Amino acid sequence: MPQQKTLTFSITDPPYENARSTTALRLISLAIERGYDVNVFAYEGAVALPFAKQAPHANAVHQRDAAEENHPNPKDWIAAVLAEAATRGRKLDWVNCGLCADERGVSESIPGTRRGSPADLLKFVEESHNTLVIPTK
Amino acid sequence: MAEYLFIASRDPFESEEVKHFYGLALGLAQESNTVTLFLVQNGVLPARTSSRSKLLTNLVANGVEVLADDFSLRERGIPTSRLAEGVKPASLGVVIDQLALGRKALWN
Numbered sequence: 001m002p003q004q005k006t007l008t009f010s011i012t013d014p015p016y017e018n019a020r021s022t023t024a025l026r027l028i029s030l031a032i033e034r035g036y037d038v039n040v041f042a043y044e045g046a047v048a049l050p051f052a053k054q055a056p057h058a059n060a061v062h063q064r065d066a067a068e069e070n071h072p073n074p075k076d077w078i079a080a081v082l083a084e085a086a087t088r089g090r091k092l093d094w095v096n097c098g099l100c101a102d103e104r105g106v107s108e109s110i111p112g113t114r115r116g117s118p119a120d121l122l123k124f125v126e127e128s129h130n131t132l133v134i135p136t137k
Numbered sequence: 138m139a140e141y142l143f144i145a146s147r148d149p150f151e152s153e154e155v156k157h158f159y160g161l162a163l164g165l166a167q168e169s170n171t172v173t174l175f176l177v178q179n180g181v182l183p184a185r186t187s188s189r190s191k192l193l194t195n196l197v198a199n200g201v202e203v204l205a206d207d208f209s210l211r212e213r214g215i216p217t218s219r220l221a222e223g224v225k226p227a228s229l230g231v232v233i234d235q236l237a238l239g240r241k242a243l244w245n
Contacts (some may be wrong), residue, residue: 007236019178020146023229026208070216130236134244137147 006037006091008128010121012136013122015074016060021049024075024134027082028092037091039128041121044136048073049074050113061085082112095120140171145180146230149189155180158245159192165241166200173240174193175232176224177206181213188222197223204231 011024031038042049054073056066078094085092095116101107107115125131143162149155157166158161159174166172174196176184193203204227205220217226236242 007233023146023177026229027232030230031236034230034233034237036237038231071224130239130242132232132236132242132244134145 005035005129006039006127007101007120008029008039008041008124008131009045010041010043010131010133011046011049012044012134014042015049015051015054017045018137020134021074021134025077025081027132030108032085032088032090032092035088035090038085038093039124040093040094041116041118042094042100043097043126044097044100044119045119046105047101047109048076048104050094050096050109051075052108052110055082079110079112088099093124094125138168138172139165140235140238140240141165141173142232142235142242143172143174144242144244145174146178147245148179148182149192150182154245155166156192158243159196159242162201163196163199165240166196172200173202173204173231173235175204175218176226177209177229179190179209181205183213184210184224185215185219186221190224193224196223223236 009024013020026128044113054072054075058066059069082092094113095108096113098115098117145158147155147188148217159190162172162174205224206229207226
């Protein structure tokens with residue numbers, strides 16, 4: 001690439017609800033793999049995606065303990081893409097809407113993410129090569 | 138003329154909005170804009186030959202590039218041999234490539 005490009009993704013869906021969250025993380029991962037810097041603005045329910053207190057659990061119906069259940073938590077996927085970005089020397093700036101997080105009691109996010117406001121989204125859009133808004137239904 | 142990337146994540150059997158989204162893509166293509174419709178998640182369901190796949194073949198006939206996420210197809214057990222005429226399987230990386238090229242992107 002002759003010039004470093006930055007892509008911005010705005011996401012709104014909460015975890016454990018819709019495949020849009022998975023697709024968004026696939027896109028973020030692909031962008032990093034392809035050498036782009038990435039901004040993420042998590043708005044509304046999406047602020048719970050990197051919530052640090054997500055926990056794996058057992059499944060009594062299936063008679064499986066937490067390890068056997070191997071329940072995926074999006075905070076771990078986000079940590080993985082943050083690590084991938086660091087390994088590749090790319091920037092992944094993940095901003096959670098602070099008021100949205102306060103409303104939902106999910107302000108404790110994993111390291112590598114930060115608190116912000118919709119003003120950050122405006123700044124991201126202005127500074128990025130392109131922006132994809134992934135709205136909730 | 139402008140270049141557009143439409144990303145359709147919903148099944149037209151689920152919502153009438155999807156047809157309006159296709160209609161916007163069609164209108165832009167008919168005005169000589171470059172338009173790609175990328176199907177993902179349940180958005181790939183009409184790509185399997187069915188009563189609703191005519192909506193997609195009509196887009197192809199009018200110059201819209203219609204692509205279906207290969208991962209979403211595999212998740213739903215849709216072999217590429219069952220895809221409607223003109224619909225092509227593609228990697229999600231196409232979305233990144235087109236965003237990087239500056240395409241105007243819309244998600245539904």
